[in-house]
């Protein structure tokens with residue numbers, strides 16, 4: 075007897091009250107132990123299209139919908155009595171005629187008349203998106219047979235509604251096709267494959283092998299991602315890589331989820347020591363909180379979560395004893411003094427960047443290497459004589475640091491690399507777009523050649539902290555082992571479409587490789603983002619406060635509403651009472667977080683891009699870098715929103731915001 079849970083059960087459960095959820099979890103558990111208990115008073119659903127649907131009683135009102143076939147049971151749905159019956163009466167569970175994958179199919183004729191009427195009316199008025207597609211093509215995308223005509227009638231206005239009633243693989247394909255991509259046929263069940271083991275089946279049905287597994291699933295908060303993965307995510311979790319591998323994808327496509335599951339998968343090996351890391355403590359804490367959702371017991375113990383900087387400091391201290399670190403101010407003074415001693419006139423900012431981004435970052439050992447070094451992401455070209463003069467300065471600073479017994483943080487990573495060991499068999503790096511050169515060199519040299527040694531999850535469109543550099547120069551080559559995820563689980567279709575406009579359609583990495591960001595789809599729909607321009611700051615503040623309060627009035631709690639600002643000082647401009655309704659923080663701190671509603675006020679011309687950063691840029695390369703990271707920052711902020719997004723400024727507006735407003739007007 076096999077027990078399964080469907081993703082529809084999770085979705086339905088999430089809509090019940092906390093008290094009801096608790097009762098359902100207990101009932102689901104008892105049911106698994108003994109489905110014949112009289113308390114469930116199971117009934118076959120008489121009018122069901124699928125004769126194998128039954129209901130089981132949770133309390134006077136709540137019913138679980140169970141699918142029973144050949145001795146197997148599936149928890150399919152849960153909800154109030156009448157809703158549960160209606161759900162069961164209008165669904166079938168069946169193998170798709172073309173792909174063989176097991177699907178839950180909503181009966182086409184059950185879609186309410188009014189909705190059907192709308193599909194038809196829209197089809198008359200607007201171009202039909204799939205009018206010319208053959209049955210065979212639509213079937214090859216996983217569209218259920220009785221939905222073929224409805225899909226063919228889909229227009230731009232109805233496609234989302236239709237897609238969300240279809241099995242995931244069909245929805246992915248149709249939404250991708252609607253946005254200009256040409257989907258490949260969905261993989262079919264092989265002759266020797268169990269249809270229940272196919273990746274598209276596994277994205278909606280999970281087997282719970284034993285009572286222990288169900289207990290885990292029931293004890294964990296019902297986070298869908300901890301149980302159901304998209305096949306593209308699953309592939310990255312399960313596949314073995316003979317070298318560094320990487321998952322990329324725009325915000326909200328489930329990269330962190332992949333890293334977590336992969337860490338858990340690798341940690342099942344009793345000899346594994348898995349490092350799950352990222353680039354700051356806050357993000358590491360957030361990762362650590364999620365680990366119990368994917369791993370427990372000994373597997374959990376074999377996963378170590380720590381931010382890279384602190385990890386390097388700790389491992390270095392364990393190996394070499396404590397070190398005194400040089401602070402930035404001292405370093406700047408040393409650089410300025412050395413430049414003066416060497417008779418070199420150079421911009422202090424340039425000297426500092428050249429030291430941090432090149433000499434120290436890459437542990438450049440001597441003058442010859444420095445002279446011959448490719449510029450590694452630095453746009454400025456330099457004559458050999460100029461490099462020699464600069465080297466004299468850097469060499470003096472190195473000497474000074476040694477004589478004062480000071481080290482840079484970067485140096486700690488290099489010294490660890492030289493001893494060539496870290497106490498892990500695997501490392502997985504989340505938010506890898508912001509990894510430093512020295513950290514990448516360290517991980518690359520210690521784990522880069524091991525089977526499944528290194529795995530990265532990141533998005534170059536969200537690089538906001540560190541300067542870009544070519545990973546190949548750090549001998550970390552992910553070519554052929556890097557793929558992108560295309561389904562956005564976090565942000566509504568409307569918010570994603572707007573946010574995507576903030577970035578170019580193709581992003582270029584420091585080594586010249588390109589990432590096309592087209593073809594991403596969202597799994598749900600929501601209101602259009604509010605994009606507002608004000609003539610007066612007080613009006614802007616009043617309106618943003620009204621918007622936040624209206625969302626709070628809908629019952630959204632203050633930790634689910636964020637107000638994100640570019641500079642800390644702006645927080646004081648907001649009315650004090652707003653903090654009761656929303657979490658207020660700088661945009662940078664929102665990295666990795668998500669909220670139901672996000673407001674981003676104060677998007678003025680001198681705020682984003684940040685004027686001080688712009689003025690400090692010394693050349694075109696730096697100007698580009700400031701523009702890119704500021705643009706990424708707004709993208710990060712906007713894509714924290716799941717359902718509601720507000721962006722506003724007081725004129726003159728940030729170019730980023732006015733471009734979005736113009737684009738909307740042009741639609």
Ligand SMILES: Nc1ncnc2c1ncn2[C@@H]1O[C@H](COP(=O)(O)OP(=O)(O)OP(=O)(O)O)[C@@H](O)[C@H]1O
Nearest residue numbers: 298299302303304325326327328329330331563564
């Ligand atoms: N297979 C899945 N099923 C349901 N929800 C999912 C799935 N994968 C991811 N999610 C949800 O999507 C949201 C975004 O996931 P995640 O944080 O992993 O994305 P990300 O790509 O790392 O985002 P970012 O780049 O913004 O950090 C989370 O709320 C997560 O629970």
